[in-house]
């Protein structure tokens with residue numbers, strides 16, 4: 321399978337399902353506070369498997385509308401109030417779904433885009449007065465082991481996760497962008513800007529470790545090429561991520577929202 325544009329991963333259920341299980345509660349809580357409800361116009365960017373597109377569709381109701389955009393829409397749901405558009409958002413081109421919108425959402429998209437700063441400004445400009453922009457990003461942090469059966473297991477986990485993050489960075493994934501979004505939203509003229517951080521501890525065999533496992537299995541060859549020991553990667557995939565004696569810190573997720581005055 322070839323990558324679409326320069327995106328570092330392939331959209332597969334083994335990746336997107338555990339991702340949604342991890343993040344949907346945080347996104348649902350944000351939407352519970354800011355979503356305008358039925359009859360409104362919503363936009364979901366980098367919609368992927370579409371769990372948030374579905375949430376927005378329920379909020380919009382029969383009288384509202386949701387546009388979902390991704391460069392790979394094969395898993396994105398359609399529906400009576402949903403239009404799905406296929407677009408590479410790294411080009412700086414006008415959105416295929418023109419605004420104005422009451423709420424624009426993008427989760428784990430903008431840290432993959434070279435044009436991320438301009439893109440946030442573009443999204444701020446696509447909002448109705450009073451409309452909300454809600455972004456979610458992973459922020460790179462030091463891999464952390466909470467408990468492990470041995471130091472060998474702990475070291476292998478740290479080496480493999482650092483190797484994954486290095487490969488993602490080499491493929492234009494900006495690990496510190498999440499720190500910059502708050503300032504960028506203020507610069508784009510948004511008000512009521514607020515940032516919240518989320519992370520969890522994950523046990524081997526659980527949904528979070530399935531996400532780590534899929535991320536690493538997708539990037540195995542590139543990681544070996546970059547010098548990560550194959551023995552560590554194999555231990556990670558066949559043992560660590562299934563081992564109930566392994567407890568590790570999740571990816572760190574940051575949720576940032578801002579409102580057009």
Ligand SMILES: C[S@@+](CC[C@H](N)C(=O)[O-])C[C@H]1O[C@@H](n2cnc3c(N)ncnc32)[C@H](O)[C@@H]1O
Pocket residue numbers: 325327331336339340343365366367368369370371389390391392407408409410426427428429432433
């Ligand atoms: C990690 S997935 C997140 C999916 C979904 N937002 C979620 O949080 O469940 C990142 C999504 O961004 C999309 N994406 C990455 N680069 C893109 C680009 N240049 N243009 C459009 N979509 C892109 C991918 O296809 C993928 O669906």
